[in-house]
Amino acid sequence: MSTANRILQLRLDGLAETMQRMLLDTAVSPVAREAADCASALFTASGELLAMSDAIPLLLGALPGQMTALLACYPPDTMREGEVYIANDPFSGGTHLPDIAVILPVFAKGQLIGFTASLLHHQDIGGMRPGSVPPDATEIFQEGLRLPPMRAGTDHVLSQEVRDLVTANSRVPGVVLADLDAQVAAARSAVQGWMRIIDDLGVGGFVEATAELLDAAEVETRAAFGALSGDEVRAVDGLDPDATLGRLDVCVALMISADGMVVDFTGSSAQVDAPINCVASGPLSAVFYAAITLLGPTALRNGGILRCLHLVLPEASVVNAATPAPVNARTNMVRAITSTVLAALAQIDPAGRPAANCGMAYVIAFSGMGADGQRFLATEIIAGGAGGGPDGAGAHAVSTDVGNARNTPVEIIEADLPLRVLSSERRRGSGGEGLHNGGDGVRRTYLALADGISVSIRGSGSSASQMDPAGVVRRNLPLRVSCAPTARRNHSARDLL
Template identity: 30%
Template sequence: MTKQVDPITLDLIENALLNARFEMDSVVVRVALSPVIREQHDEFPMICNPDGQMVVGQFGSYIPAIVEQYKDNIHEDDIFVWNDPYACKGSISHNNDWCVMMPIFHEGVHVGFSSIFGHMVDVGGKVPGSMPADAYSIWEEGLRVPPVKIYEKGKLNDAVLQIMLNNSRTPDMNRADLMALVAGCRTAAKRVREICDRFGRDTYLSACDLLMDRTREAMRVLITNYIPEEPVTFTDYVDDDGVGNGPFKIHLSIYRRGDVAVIDWTGTDDQAEGPINFHIHEGLCKLFFGVYMIMAFDPKIMFNEGFYDLFEIILPEGSLLNPRFPAALSNRLNTHTRFFDCQAGALGQRAPHLSMAAGYGTSPHFIYTGKDKNGKYFQLMELLFGGVPGRPRGDGLDGHAWWPLFSATPIEYIENYYPVLVESYRPVRDAGGAGLHRGGAGIEKVYRVLEAGSISIHDDREVVPPWGINGGLHGGTSSKWLVRAGSDEPERIKSKLDNLKVEPGDKIIFITAGSGGWGDPLDRPVEKVLRDVNDGLVSQEKAEADYGVVISDDMVIDTAATTALRAQMKTTRGEPAPFDFGFIPGVHQAAE
């Protein structure tokens, strides 16, 4: 029976849990060794109730599947680890993500779980970094660990640890990062026990239930207000799968049946031969939709799993979003982020004033490996960012991550620990789609390698541009270039490749995609257009062609010419289209 909890106590417990969740982040980044977790924060913590439902955090849904496997064989000070997507029903979506879970007990009574997963820089497989661009099965993507106990009643299972580290090219980094995840979970467990000591265990458990109920009721209101009973559909595309196939269609239909939102991915293309399949857990799909709706429509609502019964998910088996084993999964983020774009495109049709355009479209990575002058193996992995889309509140963000807490690896860190120089790092001019609110620009990063080695890169939206919305225009696409030492001629290389040999002095130019604009660019204040031109984000030519703003060579707006041009452009164009998809090669109809 749920105990009554007064509003002030509920607020105190809520914020104590949120603080514990952020303390988990803080502990992890202090203990971790790899740049991906230590510098870029590619780790996702959560705190759950005794049923394994996320009360605070970012990614939920996976604890019940692990509990189901172990049933009564879960004890105080046990800590579990796993990374196999197929063994946990897709809650971890590729082998690089190692997940740690710890049951939390208070005075011998089970009161919840803490859990974190983080991206390991290498887990074996056919290429350094374990994310081969040309994998045809998960067998090529590194070690797969089913849910096992890394600690049993507080005692380290060294055999499991050694097996995991023995299959990595970067065992020292992996060990440090794994122990960082363990430390984060232990920190959360300590804080939850303190909350139980302070307020009482029954009060804490009742507060968790009430926080879930409150989020459920808030989500019910959002679903009623923003999801129609008639289906709304949207289609977007992934460029290719890395082995020569594509584009791949992702199709979404959303409608409401009473209080329940039906999310139907029927019409999405069959699973790919290459590694862009996204084996998404049904609960995780619910969480992504709930989080999107909260961020778009009412950011004050707390993230948790209380709203899960308000969503019905249809994921056709054998599709890009529900592939059959042993489909390759390592580069699933192309599909994952297009999943978000489809959400925005569908939900934005009912509430265009709260919608946003499409972003840079994946989580681009750059991997550089070799041996330094002392013969020591090195492996640099960096996640790059791009344009975050235009939105109702203003312009998109330039060179920013999709994930709110991610940050760029400091150039000083890269140059201090790896034989590489970063010669430039800047936004790409004209990459942000024109709009009343401009889309965020992609970035251009130039690496000059100092030792012989090999590089692997992965990116998307090289072919299919990020679309604009509410009259906004599509953003710029990505590209990759290699300039050999002693040459000034850049050679274009694929957006998905592995083991490209490089020599000292070679340069890699990594350009990520921008994002779509929001709203009519002919309504954008002219002083903002001039500011973007002065900042190098928009060219004078694009200012005139897309925004109708005439700027002289000495950077002065020609007011009369601008007024006349904008009037002419509006007359010629008529009402702006709700979406601007740009040109998509091989696709005859870009949206339905």
Template identity: 35%
Template sequence: MSQLDIDPVQLEVTRHVLQSVAEEMGAILTRTALSPNIKDRRDCSTAIYTADGRLVAQAEHIPLHLGLMPAVVQAVLREYPLAKLEDGDAVIINDPYISGSHLPDICVISPVFYRNRPLALVANLAHHVDVGGAVPGSMSTLATEIFQEGIRIPPVKIRRRGKINQELLKLVSHNLRTTREFHGDIQAQLTANDRGIKRLVELAERYGANALKQHMEQIISYTHRRLLAALEIIPPGTYEFEDFLEGDGLEEKPINIRVAVTRHGKGLTVDFSGTHPQVKGPVNATRGVTLACVYYVVKAVVDPDLPSSDGLNRAVEVVTPEGSLVNPVFPAPVAHANINTAQRIADVLLGALARAVPERVTAAGTGSMSNFTAGGVDPTTGTYYSYVETYGGGQGAKHNQDGMDGVHVHMTNTRNTPVEVIEQSYPLRVERYALVPDSGGAGKHRGGLGMVREITVLRGEATVAVSTERAKSPPWGLAGGLPGQRAMAGVVRQANPAFATPGLDGGSTGRLPAAVAVRTERYGIQESKGGKFTCRVPAGTTIILQTAGGGGYGHPLERNPELVRQDVLEGLVSRRAAEEVYGVVFSADLEVDYEATVRQRKKLRHKEQ
């Protein structure tokens, strides 16, 4: 069947059908998973590939996985070509130097056969709450080599001809803290793939296997053609930008990421030459992570509705010097690249493209997935637990709208874990969960607010690992917009009597007052190095993580006074900031005093000059 023989309407129908199959796989995975990280937070992705491993459709789950999962599938096919795969097989892998992600992301890949002939591949990737290593949650900020981050699983068959390899499962789970959750989540991943296999076989029955495979090829070609057309909005030229990570978890020295984006006749070249060499700490990003960031930003800027398929990479060349932060060599640790480095790569790419198409780019967002893990042995049950969550922050504003408050941005799209689920599943208590007023960068369009969560360890000793960014250099604004408020992370010890409150069994908890913005030394907080720390804490300890707000867009004095009033009424902006930053003055009943506002704005303008 040639391209001319394909009905474009039928092709569009098939594209959406394949997308719906990927989405259904995701629904099965989240509904049947055992750990809250997959079941409630949906930290997973599902996708469909051609039989030779090229992406055809991916569910709208985690943007970071857009570039990771194709790298995983291609790597597995090199180890297990189709000739070595049979109906009912499934391959498992988590090694970042093969798969491109980090160790907690376990991928399961299954071949699809129709009438004994290969038809396609289905795969899913899910973040497990523990894969061994130095700390519960497998996300130590102090790791200096990948061996400290958990068990590495090379491509190996987890299921052969429909029969699960129980000995392999036993071997892997023997190295983990949360064996029960691991078994439940792996079974959910296998079940999700089985649903994808069933649906693809049904489509082959309906359309014919050859027609279905031809449609897959044309979906990839369509994505490529559409991307080339969308890239026309970027004027020819080279656009450069540089930003910095705030240390690697071991040292606080800034780590630069530099990019040059060149628009030319064949598409884009994205060159990371000049980026910092790989570092000792766990923020090194494999090439797969870097590719995912590039594909996400290109898609988001030029055509957000562009189908997710292999056609994306045909028009984009990515240069990642070997041995650099964005393409490290083994055995560099990589656990926190997904959390921090991926978000900074996205910021750098957006900063470069802001110089080409400013109205299609947001100001800098919260800058990190802001990871929080806590784990240990619950003394009431004698079993290990591992709480893993990433926290949202402020979205950067854009030329025509405010940034969203307290959300995940760019490379992640997970939900939060409900307070009730945390307190039911772990020996933890959520003391506070709120947006942080005035944390969004001021502007004609306001940056989104960061959020704060305070969690107290109720029973037993826990190992805590926190990793965030923008604790020193705030998220930048655009077109005169101000930066968002910086992040903050710390620990309030039980021994601090000034704010101790009764806890379980007559103990006490160090409770941080509501005004997080005050000087943290007042509350005995042991501040982290650049927002990254790993430590052991006793029962009664409260850990605080406050994420950064997003940058603003446009000058704050150009913001509609009524929008400022609405922000004040909703508690997003303080009355003081409204007057001193936005130049908006209110009457006693919180109505805008327009005459006083005009005078105040003139005063602030004069002060700027």
């Protein structure tokens, strides 16, 4: 591949990253602004991934499916410049309902040349619990507003009809609409940057060069996979959510060759009436992330890699749920899938492979009525730790692999919510001991400064106190939450030596 085309990939990567930075700078909700629970990417006119930001792999891996679903509903020749499209349906390429995709077609000289796309975790889109992540959901209809791919605006502005729809379904519509506007604004800024590239290359030159980029990434990937060719390897992991559901297995049979990476999930458990199922975007995110770890930091990160990934997903399973399965807590399952895929890859390419990371970063949604009579709602992500590696201990209190969100500063929590954070500390020794220890988890203690604060906790293996059965915290009573990776999911590096 020519130096000019590699420079073009860097420019496109930079454009996606600039879009991501603007999204973080303009978003209103703490989970996006502080925790960076969002992702941005660029796509070709045919819907292939062209460039992506340095963001959460769990979301980046979902955007290609969102694009495929959109183009199935709206063929490119029906699209017009300035249109805005949105979607969040997990069964049409999405993840879970709070993650809303905003996609804008990009035109140059009247020709469709690509798309900008972003995915952002929104604070509340309805459902049976504030925050739209109800841990007791048994079907998706309890989880909130479900949006199939839809035309949502013109002239790069969301329509009033969409605004009214969000307002009628969200507990905090102002926050949701502000974050949607931030997604549109970030996309518009990317369109402007894209036009500068077109000015340099011309429409025809750009289309030709990007086609070469995708082909080059495919060639690179097949060559790297060919060097690792070998026998099929297998791995099993899973979750133990509670006694009524029993163990839920993730089974992987993986083979790598110059023809690509085939990952077969046959044998994984059937879907359950609990929100820990995930849809097809979950295993794709996990496998895409795993492939990038194999290819290394200099690889061309675009849809050429995706051409080399082949997934076999059993229908109506915990790794590929079918409607009306609930999916809002699917991150637990995607993290289990990621650990299983990485465990299989460690048998093929053991050099430099760390032990398993914490299985889950916990999500807490706080909501209630403020002193001003306005409803408040904010989501916090509490991290676990990274697995120990051959060269050193795992990092403490950090989100990892497909779910690498940032920690929310205590000052932001206390500024936005009637809460005081009494303590935020490392839970020492929780990561497991060995030659190189696993990273420790986190313990936080919150003090409610108002009555009637509702708390919804999504995770597994966490502990909480001082809530009544409805999940309501009373004033001046502390809520203690621990996120401590267990030895099974975050063991030390000695298991690899």
